[in-house]
Amino acid sequence: MKLLSWNVNGLRACMQKGFVQSVSALDADVICLQETKLAPGQLELELPGYQSFWHYAQRKGYSGTAVLTRVQSLSVQYGIGTEEFDAEGRAVILEFDDYWLVNVYVPNAQRELARIGFRLAWEDALLAKLKELEKTHPVVLCGDLNVAHEEIDLKNPKTNRGNAGFSDEERAAFTRLLRSGFVDTFRHFYPDVTGAYSWWSYMFHARENNAGWRIDYFVVSEVLRSRLKSAAIHPQVMGSDHCPVELVLE
Numbered sequence: 001m002k003l004l005s006w007n008v009n010g011l012r013a014c015m016q017k018g019f020v021q022s023v024s025a026l027d028a029d030v031i032c033l034q035e036t037k038l039a040p041g042q043l044e045l046e047l048p049g050y051q052s053f054w055h056y057a058q059r060k061g062y063s064g065t066a067v068l069t070r071v072q073s074l075s076v077q078y079g080i081g082t083e084e085f086d087a088e089g090r091a092v093i094l095e096f097d098d099y100w101l102v103n104v105y106v107p108n109a110q111r112e113l114a115r116i117g118f119r120l121a122w123e124d125a126l127l128a129k130l131k132e133l134e135k136t137h138p139v140v141l142c143g144d145l146n147v148a149h150e151e152i153d154l155k156n157p158k159t160n161r162g163n164a165g166f167s168d169e170e171r172a173a174f175t176r177l178l179r180s181g182f183v184d185t186f187r188h189f190y191p192d193v194t195g196a197y198s199w200w201s202y203m204f205h206a207r208e209n210n211a212g213w214r215i216d217y218f219v220v221s222e223v224l225r226s227r228l229k230s231a232a233i234h235p236q237v238m239g240s241d242h243c244p245v246e247l248v249l250e
Contacts, residue, residue, distance in 0.1 A: 001029045001030070001071065001248070001249045002026075002027065002028045002029050002030075002246065002247075002248050003028060003029065003030045003031075003032070003101070003140065003142065003218065003246065003247045003248075003249070004023065004026055004028035004030070004031045004032065004244050004245070004246050005031075005032040005033075005034070005103070005142040005143055005144075005216055005217075005218065005244065005245050005246075005247075006023075006031070006032070006033055006034070006216075006237075006240065006242060006243070006244040006245075007033075007034040007035045007105070007143075007144040007199070007216060007240060007241075007242035008033050008034070008035060008036060008239065008240050008242075009035050009037075009240040009241055009242060010035065010036075010037040010240075011033065011036045011037065011038055011043060011045070011066075012037070012038070012042070012043055014239045014240055015043070015045070017238060017239035017240075018238070018239055019239055020047065022237050022238075022239060022244070023047070023068075023244075024047070026234065026237070026244060026246070028246070029069070029070055029071050030067065030068070030069045030070075030071060030094075030101065031047075031050070031067070031068040031069070032065075032066075032067050032092075032101070032103035032142050032143060033065065033066040033067070033068070033103075034064075034065050034103070034104070034105035034143050034144045035063060035064065035105055035144065036054070036056075036063075036064035036065065036066050036089075037061050037062060037063070037064055038054070038056060038064050039056055039060050039061075040054075040056055045068075047068055049070045050068040050069060050070050051068070051069055051070070051072075051073075052066060052067070052068045052069075053066060053067045053068075053069075053073075053076050053078075053092050053094065054066045054092075055078045055079065055086075055089045055090070055091060055092045056089045057087070057088045057089035057090075058087045058088070058089075059087075059088070062088070062089075063088045063089045063090060063105055064089040064105070065089055065090060065091060065092045065103055065104065065105050065143070066092060066103075067092045067094055067101065067103050069094065071096060073094040073095060073096055073101075074095040074096065074097065075094070075095040076092065076093065076094055076095070077091075077092075077093040078091070078092060078093075079091050080093075080104075080125055080126055080129040081125075081129060082125045084118075084121075085107075085122055085125060088107070089105075090104055090105045090106070090107070090122075091103065091104045091105075091126075093133070095137065096137075098137060098138075099137045099138050099139065099140055099221075099224065100133045100134075100136075100137050100138070100139045100140065101140050101142070102129075102130065102133070102139055102140065102141045102142070103142055103143050104126065104141065104142075104143040104144075104145070105143055105144050106119070106122065106126075106143065106144060106145045106146040106147070107119045107122050107146070108146050108164055108165070109146070109164040109165070109167060109169075109170060110164055111164065113162075113164060113167055113169075116164075116167065116169060116170075119146075119169075119170065120169060120173065123170075123173040123176075123177075127176070127177060127180060130177075130180075130182075131180070134181075134221055138220065138221035138223045138224050139182075139220065139221045140218065140219075140220050140221075140224065140247070140249075141182070141217075141218070141219045141220070142216075142217065142218045142219070142245075142247070143216065143217070144199075144215060144216050144242065145174070145215060145216070145217050145219075146164075146165055146170070146215055147165055147166070147170040147171060147173070147174050147215060148160075148165055148166050148171075148213045148214055148215055149171055149174045149175070149184065149214075150171075152192075152193075152194055153197075153213065153214040153215075154166060154197070154212070154213040154214065155195075155197070155210070155211040155212055155213070156211065165213060165215060166213075177219065178219075181221060181222045182219045182220065182221060182222065183219065183220050183221075183222055183224070183225050183228075184217060184219055185217075185218040185219065185220055185228055185231045185247050186214070186217065186218070186231045186233065186245070188225065188228055188231070189228070189230065189231050190231070195210055196214055196233055197210065197212025197213055197214050197233070197235065198212070198213070198214050198215060198216035198233055198235075198242055198243050198245055199212055199213045199214075199215050199216065199241060199242045199243075200212040200213075200241060201241070202241055207235075207241075210235075212235075214233070215242075216233075216242055216243075216245045217245065218231065218245065218246075218247035220247075224249070226250075227249050227250040228247070228248075228249065228250075229248040229249060229250050230246075230247075230248040231245075231246065231247050231248070232245070232246040233245050233246070234246065
């Protein structure tokens, strides 16, 4: 099964930049989207063969997540069960036969870490939700996790130390997630690869120079490690300041 995750940074804009052609070419069974920036009824997206699930933020033009799947799901949950986070449309959770798919758009800590308290509260609530889900099936967590875990995961670690997405607090939260029984699937296959990024600033020709960050992930329950077949990042796919990331499960 091929799964795809992509922060589209506004789906209506991305649609004008070849979204349908790009995801069709990648031919994933499940497509997870973040930062859709949609309200109900704003967009008619038709991908033949896919069923769609949308979690909209209450605030117009903000956040939002969605899952498009051609694999039948058993159930769906919108949000992680905490109102302050769920009002922002940050999660869609689908139950499949033998695992949970948790698609999330993690809150940004913002400039000068203005929202770090909100972000760390999210980390606690999300981890509790993942462990609750694991009681019935293993978990595949994906999305824009808004953190570069190690120095290898961004181009300029020294100058970004302490900034949103590379603060000690956010990195420690990701370490705690992994130590709680989860696997960073890209690093499972490519532990030492450098220059593998999924987000680039629109400024300073960052994408052209590959001055990026790896902040989009597939993270899975340890029990799924034996089913990992491949992982990939698709920097050639345009349409957003992020690119799609991929996981193939046996």
